[in-house]
Amino acid sequence: MEHKEIKFRIICNEKKYLEDILEWYNNTYDTNFEITNMIYDEVNFVDIKSTKFTIEDIFNIGYQFGVEEQRLRQKGEIDW
Numbered sequence: 001m002e003h004k005e006i007k008f009r010i011i012c013n014e015k016k017y018l019e020d021i022l023e024w025y026n027n028t029y030d031t032n033f034e035i036t037n038m039i040y041d042e043v044n045f046v047d048i049k050s051t052k053f054t055i056e057d058i059f060n061i062g063y064q065f066g067v068e069e070q071r072l073r074q075k076g077e078i079d080w
Helices: 015-029 054-076
Strands: 001-011 034-041 045-052
Touching: 001 015, 001 054, 015 045, 015 054
Parallel strands: none
Antiparallel strands: 001 045, 034 045
16 A cells, blocks of 8 residues: 555664564565664664554564564574
8 A cells, every 4th residue: 555655663673673573574474674774873763754554553563673673682683
C-alpha cells in the first residue's frame, strides 16, 4: 500500500541487526523501509522512513526487531 512518506525513530544500539530485519521484512512483505540516520548518544536511535507500508508493518518491524534482540541476548551475542 502506498502512502505519503513516514519517518519515525526507534532505539537501536546495533544498526546491523536492524538493517538485517529491514532487509528481510522488505523482501518478504514488499515494503521499502530504510534507515536514514543513526544518532549516537547515551541512548542510540535510528531514523527510518518508508512510502510503502501499513500501520501493521510498522508494528511488525518493531516486534521482529525485539524478537531478534532477545534471541541474540539468549545466545550471549549481545548484552544490552
